[in-house]
Structures are given as structure tokens and as C-alpha cells.
Amino acid sequence: MQAPPVAAVPRDIKIEQLSMVFYGRGEPVIALDKIDMNVAAGQFAAIIGPSGCGKSTLLRLVADIMQPFAGSISLGGESPRLARHAHSLGFVFQSPTLLPWRSVKQNIELPLDVVGRGSSKRSTRTTKDLIDLVGLNGFEDALPHQLSGGMQQRVAIARALVLTPDILLLDEPFGALDEITRQRMNLELLRIWAESGTTALLVTHSIAEAVFMSDRVYVMSARPGRVTTIIDVPLPRPRGLAMMRTPEFFDCVNRVRDGLFGNEQGGAPARGEPIEAY
Amino acid sequence: MTAALAASHKIARASWRPLLTGAVLIGLAEAAKHANLLPVFVPSPSEVVMEIWNSPRLVTENLAPTAWKSAMGYFIAAAIAMTAGSIAVSVRAVYGPIYNFGVIIHSIPIIATAPLLALWLGTGPQVQIAIAALASQFPMLVGTMQGLQAADARQRELMHVLSASRVQTLWMLLIPSALPYLFAGLKIAAPSAVLGAITAEWAGADRGVGAMMLYALFSYDTPKVWLSVFLTCFLAAAGFGIWALIERLVVTWQRDVEIAD
Ligand SMILES: Nc1ncnc2c1ncn2[C@@H]1O[C@H](COP(=O)(O)OP(=O)(O)O)[C@@H](O)[C@H]1O
């Protein structure tokens, strides 16, 4: 029996007219152009779109890693900075971003070392539970360079769960994982999300994953980065693999695909790297 | 106990190659001398060893002063270079000036400055210590500056999202990422400190490997000249080797970075 999990403080994500411009050599890049988003507290939202449409930029703005050019972000009524200082944000990067001198166990516990082991944000899951969860038994004391890319990414996911964030930001977290592990991690992530009440924002390249995980899918287009379509996913929860065979699931998948590619059925995306159609 | 055993095992594994290389080179030199392949002014290793055997006090009396003066200068330089390097990285405005100052000191010809410094500081050990410090600071400065900037942008963002304090970021991220670069600097600087101290001894010191080298040169005592060369190499290699060993024991996750100036 597990102790009752630590609940997240419910925080919604309200993004209004958010724009981001990068000035470099040559013409300024409009990475985000007047984005509006509204993710209710405790909801799971996914963002899908071609490479370079500003998905990572959006997540980094929400996490207060960068300052927006224009527009506003409110996380449960607070600025991203305040939310960050309250240790309310969890972030899984596209690359594992482990500290190479720390073992698997020490990498997972990094947030505890920063926030303090007595923090009220601390998840009731022990490090051992988390290592079990991501399937890294026996690798507790291994250093990152001894692990495969997929294993490293699983360490990064466990690290994001050692505190219970109010808002969990995931930037293509499962891209490096094989299909089987990916499906398992998705199910686990949904379970943890459901029991903690965290608001989650997931960037993904997979239409099926976006639909399977979320209550709402934001479809974006590139140059300039815009939200072109919003698709609500009314599928019941808890969700299991069987749901992926239902006509309702296919219906949502098709709506997201139409949002991405317009009505040119079966057509390839105009630019950027290929989207996993299914 | 087992930890000590593991450490000594590690040391043995790390050092057998250089030791073997040294032994082979000495053997080759000995053989070449006996086959009359070397010029008359190059003695065989055994002749140099005989020199040590015949006058052991020559070695002890000259090696020790040079060793401690090099070490003093080296550690003073390390302390100053690491402090200056840390300031340079944290205060952007002084980054360029500190780096350039290091370059200028590094380009001073020691052989010319040693006598001038002796005029200024007197002929005591302080001259040799100062020169050893001046001669060895640059790699440690560069190692510190490069090392403290070695953490990649994602890792910094990770600490930022966790809302880590500056001290936590320094301690948990910046210093560990700097270690390989610091060790590279410490290793490269050690022989420079020895050479600096010895050059400074030429400008006036009654004891030390440099003094011994000068006396031997002026009295055409070839084996003794070579002995002083050998002692110089020994000190320089020891300084390098000690840090190489410590690095092997500390930096287990990565090795051999290059520091570029
Ligand atoms: N730090 C930056 N400096 C300059 N341009 C950037 C920077 N970050 C992202 N960009 C540009 O902004 C656009 C969106 O990038 P990104 O958010 O990484 O897209 P995505 O994650 O959707 O692939 C790209 O054209 C990229 O080149």
C-alpha cells in the first residue's frame, strides 16, 4: 500500500497574446505570434506542430527561463517567476540533461538537494519507487555515461517526479524511447498526473500520443508560430490501451491530423521534420 | 580498507604505462651509450646515477629548496589565478582585462625579469617563489575561466527552473563541471613553476637545482649538468603526475579536456 500522494496546488495556465521574437544575425525570427492558451487547473494539454514552430520556446517562457517579447502568462494567478520561486514547476527537457558526475540515484534526488529534503513539495514516492517506476533497477549507482539515451531520459523523468509540481512541462520527453517503454511511461505519467492533480503541458510529435494523453490538443503552425486549431478530447478517464481501438479515439486523431495538414489527406507536412502520423 | 585498496589498484593501473615508458627510454639510452652512438658530452644514465651515488648530499641539498620554492610559487599562483578566474567569470566587465593581464604576465621573458626582480626583492627565496608563480599562473587562470563556463545551457536552465540559489548552482553545477578544466590547468602549470624557479635561481641563489646547474656548467662538469637536467625533469614530472593521479581518482565521469588559450 502506498501512502496518499502529495497533492499539487491547483494552478491553471493562462496565456494571452504571447509573442516572442529572436533578434540574431539577419532578420528577426518571430518564434511565437500572439498565442492564446487556457489550460484549466489539473488539466492535461498537449501541443503538436512541426519543428521550429516555437513549442520549446513556449514551454521555456512558461518556465520563466526566458522573458516574453509581448503578452502575458499567468500560472494560477501568479507570474511564472513567482511560481518558479515557489518550486511549483517541473520541466522535462528534450535531452536528458543529467549531471554526469551524479549517479542515477543522485540525479533523481537533485531537486531534493536544491529544495530541501523536508520540502512540502516532496513526493511520497521514495527514490527507490521512482527507480522502479522508470525500470532502472540495478542501475542506482551507475553514472549517466554508462546508460543508453533512453535510460538517461527515464532518469530525467524520474527526476521531474521527485517533487510534485503544480505544473509539469514536458518537451518531447519520450522521443528517445522505444515504442514499448514509451507506452508504459505514458500510462505511468497519466496515473501520476491523475493522483496528484498537476496541470500538465506536453509537447509531442506523435498525434496518437497527444490524443491519448490529453484533454485538449493545441495544433501549431510554423513561421510565425501560431495556434491554428484547438481540439478538445472528450474521451473518458482513466484511459487504457484498449481505448486506442475505439472509434471515438480515431475520430480525435483524425481531427488533429486535419488540423495539422488541412484536408490534403495523406499529404506530407509542407516543411519541418515529419510528424508521426500514428 | 577496501577503498584504500581500490584506490591503490587504480593508481597502479594509471601509472604502469608511464613508468614502463620511462624504463624503456632509460634502457635505450644506456644501450646507445655503450654502443658509442651518443656524443661524448652525453653521459649514460648509469653515469648520472653514479653521480647521485657518489654525492647524495648534492641531490638532497639542491632538490629540496627548488621543490619547496616551486611549490610555494605554484600554490600562490593557483590561489590568485583561481580567485581572479572566478571574478572574471562572475563580473563580465573585468573578464577581458583579467584575461589580458594573464596573457601579458605569461609573455614576460623570465630570464630577463629574474635579475630585475632580484634587484627589487633581494636575493632570498622570495625571488624564486615570485618567478615560479608568474611562470605558472596562466594555465590555471585559463582553466578556471573556461571550467566555470563549461556547464551547458540546458544544465543551467535545469538549476534555474528548480529555483536554485547562486551558491547552490555554483556548488552543484559550476564547480563539478569546472573540475576537468581545473585539473588540466593544474597539470600543465606544475612543470612551468619548476622551470620558473630554476631559471630564477640562475639570477642568484646558493642552493637549488638551478644553482647547481649553473656551477656545473661553468666547471664543465658534464655528468653534474645532466644530473641537474634529470632532477628538473623529475620535479616537473612529479608535479604533473601527482595532479594526473588525483584527477583520475576524482574525475571519474569524463577525462582529457583541452584548455585553449
Ligand atoms: N535562443 C534562441 N535564439 C534565436 N532563435 C531561437 C532561439 N530559440 C529558438 N529560436 C528560433 O525560434 C524558432 C522556434 O524554436 P523552438 O521553440 O525550438 O521550436 P520547436 O521546439 O517547436 O521545434 C526557431 O526558428 C528557432 O530557430
Ligand SMILES: [Mg+2]
Ligand atoms: Mg523543440
